[in-house]
Amino acid sequence: MRVAILDDEPAELRRVEQTLRQMAEPGEPAWSLHSFEQGEDLLRQLRRETFDLLILDWQLPGFSGLSLLRWTREHMDAPPAAIMLTSRDGESDIVQALNAGADDYVSKPFRPNELKARVAAVLRRHSQQRAAATExxxxxxxxxxxxxxxxxxxxxxxxxxxxxxxxxxxxxxxxxxxxxxxxxxxxxxxxxxxxxxxxxxxxxxxxxxxxxxxxxxxxxxxxxxxxxxxxxxxxxxxx
Missing domain, CATH: 1.10.10.10 (Winged helix-like DNA-binding domain superfamily/Winged helix DNA-binding domain)
Structure with missing residues:
Protein backbone atom coordinates (compact mmCIF):
# COMPACT_ATOMS: atom_id res chain seq x y z
CA MET A 1 0.00 0.00 0.00
CA ARG A 2 1.49 3.31 -1.13
CA VAL A 3 0.29 6.39 0.74
CA ALA A 4 1.15 10.05 0.15
CA ILE A 5 0.78 12.36 3.16
CA LEU A 6 0.68 16.13 2.67
CA ASP A 7 1.11 18.49 5.64
CA ASP A 8 3.35 21.51 6.18
CA GLU A 9 3.90 20.62 9.87
CA PRO A 10 6.71 18.04 10.28
CA ALA A 11 5.40 16.94 13.69
CA GLU A 12 1.99 16.20 12.17
CA LEU A 13 3.55 14.26 9.33
CA ARG A 14 5.42 12.07 11.81
CA ARG A 15 2.25 11.47 13.81
CA VAL A 16 0.32 10.37 10.74
CA GLU A 17 3.21 8.14 9.63
CA GLN A 18 3.37 6.51 13.06
CA THR A 19 -0.37 5.80 12.94
CA LEU A 20 -0.35 4.34 9.42
CA ARG A 21 2.62 2.07 10.12
CA GLN A 22 0.24 0.11 12.33
CA MET A 23 -2.17 -0.55 9.45
CA ALA A 24 -0.38 -3.46 7.76
CA GLU A 25 -1.79 -6.84 8.69
CA PRO A 26 0.54 -9.49 10.16
CA GLY A 27 2.50 -11.15 7.36
CA GLU A 28 1.80 -8.32 4.91
CA PRO A 29 4.49 -5.92 3.65
CA ALA A 30 4.78 -2.66 5.56
CA TRP A 31 2.96 0.24 3.97
CA SER A 32 5.10 2.54 1.84
CA LEU A 33 4.62 6.04 3.24
CA HIS A 34 5.71 9.16 1.35
CA SER A 35 5.52 12.52 3.14
CA PHE A 36 5.39 15.97 1.55
CA GLU A 37 5.41 19.44 3.10
CA GLN A 38 4.48 21.29 -0.10
CA GLY A 39 1.59 20.64 -2.46
CA GLU A 40 3.76 21.35 -5.49
CA ASP A 41 6.14 18.52 -4.54
CA LEU A 42 3.32 16.01 -4.26
CA LEU A 43 1.84 17.22 -7.55
CA ARG A 44 5.14 16.51 -9.30
CA GLN A 45 5.17 13.00 -7.85
CA LEU A 46 1.56 12.35 -8.89
CA ARG A 47 2.56 13.08 -12.48
CA ARG A 48 5.06 10.20 -12.42
CA GLU A 49 4.14 7.92 -9.50
CA THR A 50 1.07 5.97 -8.45
CA PHE A 51 -0.42 6.04 -4.96
CA ASP A 52 -3.29 4.09 -3.42
CA LEU A 53 -4.25 6.78 -0.91
CA LEU A 54 -3.74 10.50 -0.34
CA ILE A 55 -4.03 12.13 3.08
CA LEU A 56 -4.18 15.88 2.54
CA ASP A 57 -3.98 18.91 4.79
CA TRP A 58 -6.08 21.77 3.44
CA GLN A 59 -4.22 24.93 4.42
CA LEU A 60 -0.76 25.06 2.92
CA PRO A 61 1.34 27.88 1.53
CA GLY A 62 1.17 27.76 -2.24
CA PHE A 63 -0.72 24.81 -3.70
CA SER A 64 -3.31 23.77 -1.11
CA GLY A 65 -4.50 20.26 -0.32
CA LEU A 66 -7.94 21.08 -1.69
CA SER A 67 -6.44 22.31 -4.97
CA LEU A 68 -4.42 19.12 -5.24
CA LEU A 69 -7.53 17.02 -4.56
CA ARG A 70 -9.38 18.81 -7.37
CA TRP A 71 -6.42 18.29 -9.72
CA THR A 72 -6.46 14.52 -9.18
CA ARG A 73 -10.20 14.34 -9.92
CA GLU A 74 -9.89 16.49 -13.05
CA HIS A 75 -6.69 15.11 -14.58
CA MET A 76 -6.32 11.47 -13.49
CA ASP A 77 -8.30 8.66 -15.10
CA ALA A 78 -8.15 6.58 -11.91
CA PRO A 79 -7.49 8.98 -9.03
CA PRO A 80 -6.45 7.46 -5.70
CA ALA A 81 -8.66 7.51 -2.63
CA ALA A 82 -8.27 10.74 -0.67
CA ILE A 83 -8.90 11.82 2.91
CA MET A 84 -8.77 15.45 4.01
CA LEU A 85 -7.03 15.79 7.39
CA THR A 86 -7.32 19.39 8.48
CA SER A 87 -8.11 21.81 11.29
CA ARG A 88 -10.87 23.35 9.17
CA ASP A 89 -13.95 21.68 10.61
CA GLY A 90 -16.83 23.97 9.65
CA GLU A 91 -19.82 22.36 7.97
CA SER A 92 -19.26 24.40 4.81
CA ASP A 93 -15.62 23.26 4.70
CA ILE A 94 -16.60 19.60 4.97
CA VAL A 95 -19.25 19.97 2.27
CA GLN A 96 -16.80 21.77 -0.02
CA ALA A 97 -14.15 19.04 0.34
CA LEU A 98 -16.61 16.18 -0.16
CA ASN A 99 -18.05 17.89 -3.23
CA ALA A 100 -14.50 18.27 -4.57
CA GLY A 101 -14.07 14.50 -4.41
CA ALA A 102 -12.73 13.68 -0.95
CA ASP A 103 -13.65 10.19 0.23
CA ASP A 104 -13.67 11.25 3.89
CA TYR A 105 -12.89 14.20 6.14
CA VAL A 106 -11.02 14.01 9.47
CA SER A 107 -10.57 17.00 11.76
CA LYS A 108 -7.38 17.82 13.64
CA PRO A 109 -6.26 16.96 16.18
CA PHE A 110 -7.04 13.44 15.02
CA ARG A 111 -7.44 10.35 17.16
CA PRO A 112 -5.16 7.56 15.87
CA ASN A 113 -7.68 4.73 16.14
CA GLU A 114 -10.34 6.80 14.41
CA LEU A 115 -7.96 7.67 11.57
CA LYS A 116 -7.02 4.02 11.12
CA ALA A 117 -10.69 3.02 11.00
CA ARG A 118 -11.52 5.71 8.47
CA VAL A 119 -8.54 4.82 6.29
CA ALA A 120 -9.55 1.14 6.31
CA ALA A 121 -13.15 2.00 5.43
CA VAL A 122 -12.14 4.34 2.59
CA LEU A 123 -9.73 1.82 1.06
CA ARG A 124 -12.31 -0.95 1.32
CA ARG A 125 -14.99 1.20 -0.30
CA HIS A 126 -12.61 2.43 -3.00
CA SER A 127 -11.56 -1.11 -3.85
CA GLN A 128 -15.16 -2.28 -4.13
CA GLN A 129 -16.11 0.64 -6.34
CA ARG A 130 -13.21 0.03 -8.69
CA ALA A 131 -13.96 -3.68 -8.90
CA ALA A 132 -17.61 -3.01 -9.71
CA ALA A 133 -16.75 -0.35 -12.30
CA THR A 134 -13.92 -2.17 -14.07
CA GLU A 135 -14.78 -5.85 -13.91
Whole structure:
Protein backbone atom coordinates (compact mmCIF):
# COMPACT_ATOMS: atom_id res chain seq x y z
CA MET A 1 0.00 0.00 0.00
CA ARG A 2 1.49 3.31 -1.13
CA VAL A 3 0.29 6.39 0.74
CA ALA A 4 1.15 10.05 0.15
CA ILE A 5 0.78 12.36 3.16
CA LEU A 6 0.68 16.13 2.67
CA ASP A 7 1.11 18.49 5.64
CA ASP A 8 3.35 21.51 6.18
CA GLU A 9 3.90 20.62 9.87
CA PRO A 10 6.71 18.04 10.28
CA ALA A 11 5.40 16.94 13.69
CA GLU A 12 1.99 16.20 12.17
CA LEU A 13 3.55 14.26 9.33
CA ARG A 14 5.42 12.07 11.81
CA ARG A 15 2.25 11.47 13.81
CA VAL A 16 0.32 10.37 10.74
CA GLU A 17 3.21 8.14 9.63
CA GLN A 18 3.37 6.51 13.06
CA THR A 19 -0.37 5.80 12.94
CA LEU A 20 -0.35 4.34 9.42
CA ARG A 21 2.62 2.07 10.12
CA GLN A 22 0.24 0.11 12.33
CA MET A 23 -2.17 -0.55 9.45
CA ALA A 24 -0.38 -3.46 7.76
CA GLU A 25 -1.79 -6.84 8.69
CA PRO A 26 0.54 -9.49 10.16
CA GLY A 27 2.50 -11.15 7.36
CA GLU A 28 1.80 -8.32 4.91
CA PRO A 29 4.49 -5.92 3.65
CA ALA A 30 4.78 -2.66 5.56
CA TRP A 31 2.96 0.24 3.97
CA SER A 32 5.10 2.54 1.84
CA LEU A 33 4.62 6.04 3.24
CA HIS A 34 5.71 9.16 1.35
CA SER A 35 5.52 12.52 3.14
CA PHE A 36 5.39 15.97 1.55
CA GLU A 37 5.41 19.44 3.10
CA GLN A 38 4.48 21.29 -0.10
CA GLY A 39 1.59 20.64 -2.46
CA GLU A 40 3.76 21.35 -5.49
CA ASP A 41 6.14 18.52 -4.54
CA LEU A 42 3.32 16.01 -4.26
CA LEU A 43 1.84 17.22 -7.55
CA ARG A 44 5.14 16.51 -9.30
CA GLN A 45 5.17 13.00 -7.85
CA LEU A 46 1.56 12.35 -8.89
CA ARG A 47 2.56 13.08 -12.48
CA ARG A 48 5.06 10.20 -12.42
CA GLU A 49 4.14 7.92 -9.50
CA THR A 50 1.07 5.97 -8.45
CA PHE A 51 -0.42 6.04 -4.96
CA ASP A 52 -3.29 4.09 -3.42
CA LEU A 53 -4.25 6.78 -0.91
CA LEU A 54 -3.74 10.50 -0.34
CA ILE A 55 -4.03 12.13 3.08
CA LEU A 56 -4.18 15.88 2.54
CA ASP A 57 -3.98 18.91 4.79
CA TRP A 58 -6.08 21.77 3.44
CA GLN A 59 -4.22 24.93 4.42
CA LEU A 60 -0.76 25.06 2.92
CA PRO A 61 1.34 27.88 1.53
CA GLY A 62 1.17 27.76 -2.24
CA PHE A 63 -0.72 24.81 -3.70
CA SER A 64 -3.31 23.77 -1.11
CA GLY A 65 -4.50 20.26 -0.32
CA LEU A 66 -7.94 21.08 -1.69
CA SER A 67 -6.44 22.31 -4.97
CA LEU A 68 -4.42 19.12 -5.24
CA LEU A 69 -7.53 17.02 -4.56
CA ARG A 70 -9.38 18.81 -7.37
CA TRP A 71 -6.42 18.29 -9.72
CA THR A 72 -6.46 14.52 -9.18
CA ARG A 73 -10.20 14.34 -9.92
CA GLU A 74 -9.89 16.49 -13.05
CA HIS A 75 -6.69 15.11 -14.58
CA MET A 76 -6.32 11.47 -13.49
CA ASP A 77 -8.30 8.66 -15.10
CA ALA A 78 -8.15 6.58 -11.91
CA PRO A 79 -7.49 8.98 -9.03
CA PRO A 80 -6.45 7.46 -5.70
CA ALA A 81 -8.66 7.51 -2.63
CA ALA A 82 -8.27 10.74 -0.67
CA ILE A 83 -8.90 11.82 2.91
CA MET A 84 -8.77 15.45 4.01
CA LEU A 85 -7.03 15.79 7.39
CA THR A 86 -7.32 19.39 8.48
CA SER A 87 -8.11 21.81 11.29
CA ARG A 88 -10.87 23.35 9.17
CA ASP A 89 -13.95 21.68 10.61
CA GLY A 90 -16.83 23.97 9.65
CA GLU A 91 -19.82 22.36 7.97
CA SER A 92 -19.26 24.40 4.81
CA ASP A 93 -15.62 23.26 4.70
CA ILE A 94 -16.60 19.60 4.97
CA VAL A 95 -19.25 19.97 2.27
CA GLN A 96 -16.80 21.77 -0.02
CA ALA A 97 -14.15 19.04 0.34
CA LEU A 98 -16.61 16.18 -0.16
CA ASN A 99 -18.05 17.89 -3.23
CA ALA A 100 -14.50 18.27 -4.57
CA GLY A 101 -14.07 14.50 -4.41
CA ALA A 102 -12.73 13.68 -0.95
CA ASP A 103 -13.65 10.19 0.23
CA ASP A 104 -13.67 11.25 3.89
CA TYR A 105 -12.89 14.20 6.14
CA VAL A 106 -11.02 14.01 9.47
CA SER A 107 -10.57 17.00 11.76
CA LYS A 108 -7.38 17.82 13.64
CA PRO A 109 -6.26 16.96 16.18
CA PHE A 110 -7.04 13.44 15.02
CA ARG A 111 -7.44 10.35 17.16
CA PRO A 112 -5.16 7.56 15.87
CA ASN A 113 -7.68 4.73 16.14
CA GLU A 114 -10.34 6.80 14.41
CA LEU A 115 -7.96 7.67 11.57
CA LYS A 116 -7.02 4.02 11.12
CA ALA A 117 -10.69 3.02 11.00
CA ARG A 118 -11.52 5.71 8.47
CA VAL A 119 -8.54 4.82 6.29
CA ALA A 120 -9.55 1.14 6.31
CA ALA A 121 -13.15 2.00 5.43
CA VAL A 122 -12.14 4.34 2.59
CA LEU A 123 -9.73 1.82 1.06
CA ARG A 124 -12.31 -0.95 1.32
CA ARG A 125 -14.99 1.20 -0.30
CA HIS A 126 -12.61 2.43 -3.00
CA SER A 127 -11.56 -1.11 -3.85
CA GLN A 128 -15.16 -2.28 -4.13
CA GLN A 129 -16.11 0.64 -6.34
CA ARG A 130 -13.21 0.03 -8.69
CA ALA A 131 -13.96 -3.68 -8.90
CA ALA A 132 -17.61 -3.01 -9.71
CA ALA A 133 -16.75 -0.35 -12.30
CA THR A 134 -13.92 -2.17 -14.07
CA GLU A 135 -14.78 -5.85 -13.91
CA UNK A 136 -14.45 -6.20 -17.69
CA UNK A 137 -12.36 -3.76 -19.74
CA UNK A 138 -11.38 -3.77 -23.40
CA UNK A 139 -8.17 -2.36 -24.85
CA UNK A 140 -8.12 -2.74 -28.63
CA UNK A 141 -8.36 -6.51 -29.13
CA UNK A 142 -7.61 -7.40 -25.49
CA UNK A 143 -10.42 -7.99 -22.99
CA UNK A 144 -9.55 -8.04 -19.28
CA UNK A 145 -11.92 -9.82 -16.90
CA UNK A 146 -11.13 -8.94 -13.29
CA UNK A 147 -13.58 -11.49 -11.90
CA UNK A 148 -11.92 -14.39 -13.73
CA UNK A 149 -8.42 -12.86 -13.87
CA UNK A 150 -8.25 -13.67 -17.57
CA UNK A 151 -7.29 -11.85 -20.76
CA UNK A 152 -8.86 -12.81 -24.07
CA UNK A 153 -8.07 -11.89 -27.65
CA UNK A 154 -10.83 -12.52 -30.17
CA UNK A 155 -12.62 -14.59 -27.55
CA UNK A 156 -9.64 -16.87 -26.94
CA UNK A 157 -8.01 -16.83 -23.49
CA UNK A 158 -4.32 -16.04 -23.18
CA UNK A 159 -2.51 -18.26 -20.69
CA UNK A 160 -1.29 -16.09 -17.81
CA UNK A 161 -0.45 -16.50 -14.16
CA UNK A 162 -2.35 -14.42 -11.61
CA UNK A 163 0.68 -12.18 -11.07
CA UNK A 164 1.12 -11.66 -14.81
CA UNK A 165 -2.55 -10.70 -15.05
CA UNK A 166 -2.36 -8.20 -12.20
CA UNK A 167 0.84 -6.65 -13.55
CA UNK A 168 -0.67 -6.33 -17.03
CA UNK A 169 -3.86 -4.89 -15.59
CA UNK A 170 -1.81 -2.30 -13.70
CA UNK A 171 0.06 -1.28 -16.85
CA UNK A 172 -3.15 -0.89 -18.86
CA UNK A 173 -4.87 1.01 -16.05
CA UNK A 174 -2.02 3.53 -16.17
CA UNK A 175 -1.63 3.99 -19.92
CA UNK A 176 0.83 6.74 -20.69
CA UNK A 177 2.02 7.04 -17.10
CA UNK A 178 5.52 5.98 -16.08
CA UNK A 179 5.53 3.37 -13.32
CA UNK A 180 8.67 3.04 -11.27
CA UNK A 181 10.33 -0.29 -10.60
CA UNK A 182 10.02 0.51 -6.90
CA UNK A 183 6.25 0.87 -7.16
CA UNK A 184 5.79 -2.32 -9.17
CA UNK A 185 7.99 -4.37 -6.84
CA UNK A 186 6.23 -3.03 -3.76
CA UNK A 187 2.86 -3.89 -5.23
CA UNK A 188 3.48 -7.33 -6.72
CA UNK A 189 6.47 -8.96 -5.01
CA UNK A 190 7.62 -9.74 -1.50
CA UNK A 191 11.04 -8.62 -0.33
CA UNK A 192 12.32 -12.19 -0.39
CA UNK A 193 11.41 -12.60 -4.06
CA UNK A 194 12.99 -9.27 -4.99
CA UNK A 195 16.43 -10.07 -3.59
CA UNK A 196 16.66 -13.48 -5.20
CA UNK A 197 16.33 -12.50 -8.88
CA UNK A 198 15.02 -9.88 -11.32
CA UNK A 199 11.40 -11.06 -11.55
CA UNK A 200 10.02 -7.78 -12.90
CA UNK A 201 12.17 -7.86 -16.04
CA UNK A 202 11.18 -11.47 -16.66
CA UNK A 203 7.49 -10.68 -16.31
CA UNK A 204 7.72 -7.64 -18.60
CA UNK A 205 9.37 -9.83 -21.25
CA UNK A 206 6.58 -12.41 -20.94
CA UNK A 207 3.83 -9.79 -21.16
CA UNK A 208 5.34 -8.30 -24.31
CA UNK A 209 5.20 -11.71 -25.95
CA UNK A 210 1.92 -13.05 -24.56
CA UNK A 211 -0.12 -9.88 -25.10
CA UNK A 212 1.59 -8.77 -28.29
CA UNK A 213 2.59 -5.38 -26.93
CA UNK A 214 4.03 -4.24 -30.23
CA UNK A 215 3.50 -1.24 -32.49
CA UNK A 216 1.66 -3.24 -35.14
CA UNK A 217 -0.98 -4.08 -32.52
CA UNK A 218 -1.17 -0.53 -31.23
CA UNK A 219 1.05 -0.78 -28.15
CA UNK A 220 4.50 0.26 -27.04
CA UNK A 221 5.87 -0.93 -23.70
CA UNK A 222 8.81 1.38 -23.07
CA UNK A 223 11.69 0.82 -20.70
CA UNK A 224 12.58 4.08 -18.93
CA UNK A 225 16.26 3.79 -18.14
CA UNK A 226 16.99 4.00 -14.44
CA UNK A 227 13.30 4.34 -13.57
CA UNK A 228 10.79 1.77 -14.78
CA UNK A 229 8.26 1.19 -17.56
CA UNK A 230 5.51 2.99 -19.44
CA UNK A 231 2.83 1.41 -21.64
CA UNK A 232 1.60 3.63 -24.48
CA UNK A 233 -1.05 3.36 -27.12
CA UNK A 234 0.38 4.23 -30.52
CA UNK A 235 -2.99 4.56 -32.21
CA UNK A 236 -2.72 1.67 -34.66
CA UNK A 237 -6.03 -0.04 -35.30
CA UNK A 238 -5.96 -3.81 -35.07
CA UNK A 239 -7.55 -5.55 -38.02
Missing amino acids: VLSFNDLVFDDAELTVKRAGKPIGMTEREYRLARCLFSNLGRPLSREYLYERFWTHEEMVSSRPLDTHIYRLRNKLGLTADRGWQLLTIYGYGYRLESVGVAVE
